[in-house]
Structure formats: structure tokens, C-alpha cells
Amino acid sequence: MxxxxxxxxxxxxxxxxxxxxxxxxVVPFGAMALLLAGLALGPAHAGNSPAGPGLFYLVMLFVAxxxxxxxxxxxxxxxxxxxVATLGLDPAGVFLGxxxxxSIELWVSGLVLLAGTVLVLHTALHGAILALPSVLVTLIALxxxxxxxxxxxxxxxxxxxxxxxxxxxxxxxxLIAGERSFSAALGTAGLWEWWVIVLVAVxxxxxxxxLLYGVxxxx
Amino acid sequence: MMSDPLVRLYGAVAxxxxxxxxxxxxxxxxxxxLIVVTGANGAGKTSLLRLLGGLLALSSxxxxxxxxxxxxxxxxxxxRRVGWLGHEGSFYADLSVKExxxxxxxxLARPVTEIDAVLERVGLAARADTTTKQLSAxxxxxxxxxxxxxxxxxxxxLDEPYASLDDQxxxxxxxLLGEVTNAGATVVVSAHDPxxxxxxxxxxxxxxxxxxxxx
Numbered sequence: 001m002x003x004x005x006x007x008x009x010x011x012x013x014x015x016x017x018x019x020x021x022x023x024x025x026v027v028p029f030g031a032m033a034l035l036l037a038g039l040a041l042g043p044a045h046a047g048n049s050p051a052g053p054g055l056f057y058l059v060m061l062f063v064a065x066x067x068x069x070x071x072x073x074x075x076x077x078x079x080x081x082x083x084v085a086t087l088g089l090d091p092a093g094v095f096l097g098x099x100x101x102x103s104i105e106l107w108v109s110g111l112v113l114l115a116g117t118v119l120v121l122h123t124a125l126h127g128a129i130l131a132l133p134s135v136l137v138t139l140i141a142l143x144x145x146x147x148x149x150x151x152x153x154x155x156x157x158x159x160x161x162x163x164x165x166x167x168x169x170x171x172x173x174x175l176i177a178g179e180r181s182f183s184a185a186l187g188t189a190g191l192w193e194w195w196v197i198v199l200v201a202v203x204x205x206x207x208x209x210x211l212l213y214g215v216x217x218x219x
Numbered sequence: 220m221m222s223d224p225l226v227r228l229y230g231a232v233a234x235x236x237x238x239x240x241x242x243x244x245x246x247x248x249x250x251x252x253l254i255v256v257t258g259a260n261g262a263g264k265t266s267l268l269r270l271l272g273g274l275l276a277l278s279s280x281x282x283x284x285x286x287x288x289x290x291x292x293x294x295x296x297x298x299r300r301v302g303w304l305g306h307e308g309s310f311y312a313d314l315s316v317k318e319x320x321x322x323x324x325x326x327l328a329r330p331v332t333e334i335d336a337v338l339e340r341v342g343l344a345a346r347a348d349t350t351t352k353q354l355s356a357x358x359x360x361x362x363x364x365x366x367x368x369x370x371x372x373x374x375x376x377l378d379e380p381y382a383s384l385d386d387q388x389x390x391x392x393x394x395l396l397g398e399v400t401n402a403g404a405t406v407v408v409s410a411h412d413p414x415x416x417x418x419x420x421x422x423x424x425x426x427x428x429x430x431x432x433x434x
Contacts, residue, residue: 007325011311011318018313018350074311082274083309083366087326088299 001210004093005100012101015074022067022105030063030113038120052123053131053182056113057175060139063109064171065164068146071102072154091214095147099209102143110139127186134185138178138198144205145170151216174201225250225374225405226271230280231289233270240266242429243280248407250373253400256409258426264409267426268376271407273297285373299327302372304363306379312352316343316362319351323366333369341365342391356383364395375399375406 016022037055075081114135117123149166153159177197184194226248233241241263248254256264269275271284273294282289287297303309310319317334324331338344341361346354354362360380367375375396381389396406425433
């Protein structure tokens, strides 16, 4: 399973490095969305606003949806899908590999946008650094859930528009928990109990994905 | 002595989205044979190949391919024993020729040291580091052959492989199919029209309406 996961993750990351969709399209989109959020708040409220963590995760939601869709699109050509299916890869390994690659892509985006939050929304730097572990774990949870829902919609009619509709209810608790953890790091909310939700989500989505990804692929 | 059939289908029916793709196919294919499946658009050629590759579920009837029961067996095991070449292109467009083959080799636990020899054989050695999306249609077909040679599949399923091949490419393709059949593989090729190649020993099956009409 782990051999397949590593193989799939390397392949997805290599494709991303080669196509540079993340670098030239998704990250700039996220940065612009963050800038617009700062402009919308206006100069009176943007500085060290308590809305910073929420806006960061709102933009991360857009970025995550784009990247999840992208992660599935690279497998979507019917010929590629059939050829890869005949390799008989362990579905649990494929799930973990795609989730790992997506996590790394979201981490890269998250780090850039976190820096953007500090620069544009003037979120306290020490708070952003303290929030970093919770951000990284929340993004793993988003990647695991997104990989699962991405497989559910892959190849179907209107997959790219169905994906956000399915993902939002699943992502909502993760985004809230992530935002609360971030706010806790800034000292504007209760401490680390929100971590538990994120960690449980990582275990739950990871377990469900390992067990059910093969069924989703077959369907 | 007659060898056991590699493929046995009796009354095989397959649906997709409620639409019948195959409506009762009876077929036996021997090992080491080259079979051409012909028929008009929508006759069921691709669906038959997908069924044989474990890529399409058997809805009713009986089917046994490479010793795997299509109704109750482990289709993943079957898929590892077949090689599929679709007419849409079967690779990751942003990976190079060599990276695609390396992915295939590692996935199937085949030695990556064979990649260079396979590329040489299909005439793509000079294109090893070219991304697949930069290849011509004919070169992508050759990459498909390299992918299949690397796999050493028992059953080759080629969906309209002659599309976008020039005369030289067709000759090369024919020669290779003859070689792999002699080496023990069974090759099933779908095509719109019957192949007329005196150098190959062919069995032609004509499909219409999801059934075998002529054999």
C-alpha cells in the first residue's frame, strides 16, 4: 500500500511541477482573493482584524476545491483511466498517494497565503507561526476528504460543479475547527480543543478512504 | 491437442447507465491467437474489449478470461494480466515517455532497466525525454506498444490501434502483433473494417447490435 502511495504521490507531484498549474494559476488566484478580502474590509478594519483566520480559510477553501478538481482531472482521460486500471494498483495506496500529493500542494499554497494574511490583513506574525501546525493538519484533513469526494464525482456529469456542492458540508466543520485553532493561536479564542476535531477528521477520512476508495473507483 | 480457451463468454450481457452495450455475446478465444473484432460504430467493439479486460462489469451470462470469473472473480487480478491500448491515448500527458513507462514498470514490479530496450524496439529511444503531449498521434501509438511490451501481458486489447498510423506505422504494428502472438500472447484488435494482411493469421469476428454476427 505504501509503495503504491509513494509511486502515485511522486507521479502527481511531478505532473504538477511540469504543468505549473499550482504555481501560475492557483496560488496567484488565492493571493488575489486574499487581497480583495483585505480591500473589502477596508483600511480601518483590515489591520490585525479577528476576521483574518476566517478569511484565510475561506480563500484556502477556494484553492482546495481547485486543486482537488485538478487532482482528479489528470486521471480523467478515458484512455488513461483504463490503462492505469489495468495496472491493478492497490486502491488504498492510490488514495493515500493522491491525498499526500494534494496535502503537499495545499501546504505550499497555505504557506504562501499565510504569509499573505500577515502582509495584507496584518495578522500578528507570531500568531501565524503558532497557528502553522494546526493549519498544516487542517490542510491534511481537507486533502483526505477532498480526495475521497473527488473520486466520488470523478468522470461524472458536471463533476467540477458537483464537487463544491458535495465538499462544502464535509469541509465546514474542518474549516471552522481550523479557524478556531488559528484564532486560539492569536489569543482571540479558547485554546486547543478544536485540534481534536481536526485530528479526528484526519483519522476518520483517512480510514474511510483506505477502506472505500476502491469501491468509489469501481463505481 | 486443442488448448483450453483463454476467453470464454456465454450469453454475456453488459450495461452502462441502463443502456445495453453487449446483448448476449458467445465467444471462445484460444491462446496465441490474433483476433480482429469488426463492426460499425456502436456495435459493441470497445465494450467487448472492456469486458475482456475487466473494465466493464458483466451484468448477466457467464464469462471467464485468463482463468478469472468475470461475474465473481477478482477483476483487479485480471486487469494486471491484460494490456489495454485505447484510441484516446493512454498516458499522462505531462509526463515524459520514459516517466510514463517507469510508472508502469514500478507499478507492476517490472525491472525499469527494460525501458531503454523497449523504447529502442518501438523506435522511440530518441524521444525518451519528450513529454507525451508533444508526441504525434503515431508516436503515442508506439508509446502504447512500449507500455504493452513492458507489461508482458497475456491478453492484449487494442481498441482501433490503426487509427492515425501511416503505412510504415501499420507495417511495424502488424509485425509486432505477429511476434507477440508467436511468443504466446493473445491479441484482440477492434477495427471498423476487416484487416487484410496476408502475413498475419487472423480470425475475424463481426459484431452488430452488441452480438457476434459472424465468426
